[in-house]
Amino acid sequence: MNPAPVVRLRALTRSFKQAGNTVQVLKGISFDIFPGEFVAIQGTSGSGKSTLLQIIGLLDRPSSGSYELAGRNVAHLDDDALSALRADTTGFVFQNFYLVAYATALENVFLPGFYSNKIQKNARERAEFLLKNVGLGDRKDFLPARLSGGQQQRVALARALFNEPALILADEPTGQLDSATSSDILDLLTKFNRQGQTIILVTHDAHTASYAKRRILISDGLIEKDELRASS
C-alpha cells in the first residue's frame, strides 16, 4: 500500500443556506486517494459530486470534517496559501475548457506557470512538449477560437499537467464533446494515468466513469459505492 494518500477525506460535510433553509449537499464523505490512482466520482445531477470536486480542488471549503491534500491539512490555510497549494498540487480540466481567449494554445498551456515556483526553467519548451504530447504540436500559435472543441480540451489537458500536479481534477471533461472526441480525451487521461499521474474524474456518465480504475458512486451526498474495477 502506498504510504501517504494524495487526498484524505474524513467525515466531510458541506451545507448551504438557501432561503432560510440549510441544505446539506455532502453528508459525511470519507475516503483516501493514493498516488497513481485513477478515480471516477460518479453521480447524478444534484448528488453533490461537483461540490465534492470543488472542495478537493480547494475552490470551496467543507462545513465540517477534515481534508488533507498532499499531506497538508487545509482547514487553517488562508486564501493565498490555498491559492499557492492549488497552483502547486492541482491541475483542473473543465467541461467548458476555459481557455484564455486572447492567448495562444502555447500561452494557455504555460499559464499555470505564472502562479507556481515549480517550473521555472524552460517553461516554453515544457509547454511545447506538453502540446506535442496531446497531439497539438502544430497548433501551438493558434488562438482558442480557431481550435475545435476536442482540440481546446486537449490544450486544457496539457495546461493541467504544466505544474506537475500531484492531482488532476477533471470535471465532466467530455460533457461538451461528441463520443469520438470524448474517447480521445479519455484515452489521453488513461495514458497520463499509466505514466503515474493521479486523476480524479467527475462525471454523471457510467461509460465515462468506466475508464477509471476505481469508481466512487455518490448519491444524495453520501458514498453509495466505492469499488475497484478489473484493470484493463
Next chain:
Amino acid sequence: MNKGGLHSGVLLSNAFRQAWMAVLAFRLRSFFVILAVSLGIAALAVIVASMEGADRKIDELVSNFGPDAVFVSGGSVISRAVGQRSKSITWRDVNTMRDSLPGVYITAPMSFKGQSQVVYENHNFQVNRVMGSTENYAQIWNWPLDIGRDISTEDLARGADVCLVGEAVERELFGEGNAIGKTVLISRVPFTIIGKLSARGSSGGGDSMDETVIIPLSTMIQRFNQDRQYLRMVRLKFLDAQNMDMHADNIRTLLRYLHGLDENTPDDFTIITALDIQRFISMIKGGMFIFLGITAFAAVCVSGFVLANLFYISVSERCVEVGLKKALGAPRASITAQFLCEAVLLTLGGSLAGVLWGALFSLALTNTLFSIELSWTVFLYSVAAAVLIGVVFGLKPAHRAAGLEPISALKGTGDNG
C-alpha cells in the same frame, strides 16, 4: 519548506506579461483609455510647460531690463495713460539723483519719439520708436553692440547727427549689407549710422525691440524740438543689485522732496525695478496656473473615470478569465497586479500620446506671451501623473476582479455545468 508563495518580483513580472497580452488583445478598450488619458496628460503637459515658459520669460525680461536697474518716469503710470502723464522729471532731478543717491553708477536720462520713418535711398522703414540716449547706451541697457561704436560723450556735447540701429532696421534697409557709415533720413533729418545693436527679439508687450533707432539725447531735443526742461524718463543702475527695493525707496524719498510733495499728495512719478517686472509676470503666471490647473485637473479626472468605467466593464466581461486564473492558483495579489499593470500600461501609452498632443498645442501657442517648450520635466510629470491615474482609478476594478469567487466567476458566462 517551500510555503508555495510567489516571490513578489516574479508575481509582478508575470502579471506584467499577462497585462501586456491583454492590452494587445482588447484593442478597442486600449484605444479609448489611451485617448482619454492622453487628453488629460496634454492639458497637464501644457500647464507645466507654460509655467516653465513663464519662468524663462521672467529671467529674460529681468536680464534685458537689468537686475540692477531702475526706471523713473514722469507722471503716475497708474492714474494717467501714455501721453497724458504729467512731465515732472527735470534735469535738476537727474543731476541731484546722480550726485546724491547712494550706490548709483549710471544715471541716464532719456527721451523718445514714437513711430518714425527711416529712409535709405529708396528703402523705407517705419520704426516703433526713436530713442534719445546719453553716452554708452549699450552699457546702460545691457544691450551689446554687434558692430560699430557706441554714442560718445563728444556726440552728446556736439549734438551729433549719429545713430545706432536695431537689427531689424539694418535688415530692412540694407539687407545683409553693412550699415555702418551709411546716412539715413530719420523723419527727414540725416543721421550717420555708427553702430548696430545685437538682435533681441520681442519685448513683453509683443512689439519687436529690434525695430529701434537710438540717437544722442541732445540731438533729439534740438533736432526734433523736444521739451528742454522736462525728461520723459531716467534709467539708473546701482552697484548693489541685492537691495533694489531700498534703492527705489531712496529715489522716491528724494524725488518727493525735490518736487515738494506733502504727505497727502501721491507720487507724480513712477519707479519700476526688475523686481516689479518679476512680480507682474509672477502674477500672470499665478493666474495661468489656476486656470490651466483647474482645466488639467478636470481633464485628468475625466480620463481617470473613463479608465475606471472601461475597466469595470472589462472585469465583468472577463469574469471567466479571472475565475479560471484563480482556479489555476492565482493569488489575489496576482489578479490585482495584472489589472493594475494593464491600467498603468494604458495610461503610460496615454501619457506618451498626451505629450505629443501637448507638443502640437504648444506649437500653436508659440509667439504668445510665454513660449511653451516641452522638456524632461514635462515628460516626467506626465509619466508620474499617468502612473497615478492608472493606480488610483484602476485599483477599484482590479480589487473587484481579485475578489471574485472562482466558482461563480467561472459560471459567470452562461455556464450550465
